[in-house]
Amino acid sequence: MTSDKTRAETVGFIGLGMMGQPMARCLLGKGFRLVAYDANPASLATLREAAAPGTLDQAATPAEVAGRSDVIVLMLPSSPVVAAVMRGGPGVPGLLAALRPGTLVIDMGSSVPGETRALAEEAAARGAALIDAPVSGSVVKARAGTLAIMAGGDDAAFARARPVLEAMGETIIRTGAVGSAHAMKALNNYVYAAGLLATAEALQMGAALDLDLGILADVLNASSGRNVATETKVRQHILTGTYAGGFQLGLMRKDLETAGAIAAETGVRAESLALCREVWTRALAAIGPGADNTEIHRFLLAQARS
Structure with a gap:
């Protein structure tokens, strides 16, 4: 069950594609406040149509999401895209540079396990945490909030992530250390x-x-x-x-x-x-x-x- 304390945390959401869009809607429907970013402005506009007043803010960059969120969900198409969002590029700061101590990042895409472990180490160096929580299920299940979700990470990070994951999934399976879920x-x-x-x-x-x-x-x-x-x-x-x-x-x-x-x-x-x-x-x-x-x-x- 989602606690009032967890719902008080602001959840950042990056990646509003075929799966990310309905997953973000599930979070809104369960009472979470979101700060969302997507490279496609139309995806943000679509999410805004489903959001109640005061429940959704739009960020101009991934770094802005990091600066305004306690927990950040990534639903991105590939490991290279996750790495680019996390590390940024020339003149474009990434999430890592903007992470505040205590921030939790949840990579819910299908990334390469070795890269996931490397990013988790980089996040830890900034006092933050990263876990992997890829999903199994169709768009229909994403809309219904009944996805199966695998989760890799330590106990403290998983305990904090669990209410967020339960808002999007029906079955949550602990898989072991970070990278194991991917x-x-x-x-x-x-x-x-x-x-x-x-x-x-x-x-x-x-x-x-x-x-x-x-x-x-x-x-x-x-x-x-x-x-x-x-x-x-x-x-x-x-x-x-x-x-x-x-x-x-x-x-x-x-x-x-x-x-x-x-x-x-x-x-x-x-x-x-x-x-x-x-x-x-x-x-x-x-x-x-x-x-x-x-x-x-x-x-x-x-x-x-x-």
Whole structure:
């Protein structure tokens, strides 16, 4: 339950994209006061439309967010973007330079674990703290505040972050030290991507055999081949041809690259991961990063016809 003390803290929010926008709205709906920043002014204007008077302030820079917030949520598309926002650039101060002692930064995107650990050390040098809390779930779950959230960091930082996280998520899972949540998120998404790819290939072979693909989906879901792709993507988004699962192909490939970085760091050969990365990379080149992740099925079909 969110305490009055926590609600009295001002939460900074940077990154009002497809997921960040509904997450910020959940915070507003739970009584938090926000200082928000996004590189796209239209995203800020959209959030303002949903905010009650006196609950939302707009910042001109990430550094301004740091100067006016007690807790800062980052919902940014990649680790390089997080690093740029945190460290700034020539003539553009970043969050780190403006952090006040006692500030808590929560990186809720899908960043590279090693970079997360490095930024946490830099924040600690300024008397602040950084934890990683990536999310799992669709835009629909972000709107409903029912995301699954993994959280890596020490006990004190997590205790402070928890009320903020609970305003946006239904399931909060402690993963260990800082960086562990980003690692687990990347590994989870690798397993999902591999399952979706295998499912799409099975559907392609089933179609070539003139099987009833709806019944094939039922068999998979009643048998050992069941996975989240067979349960939530086949009938809903692939067989209908809508391809609207709610997660972009480019983001999927980015998470696979993060998993690849983990494989390199740990010395694990991960041959299945290498193959999966190669196929998703070709799909990205063919149909673009904005395509839905379920369109890996459409890519495989087009490849078979060429």
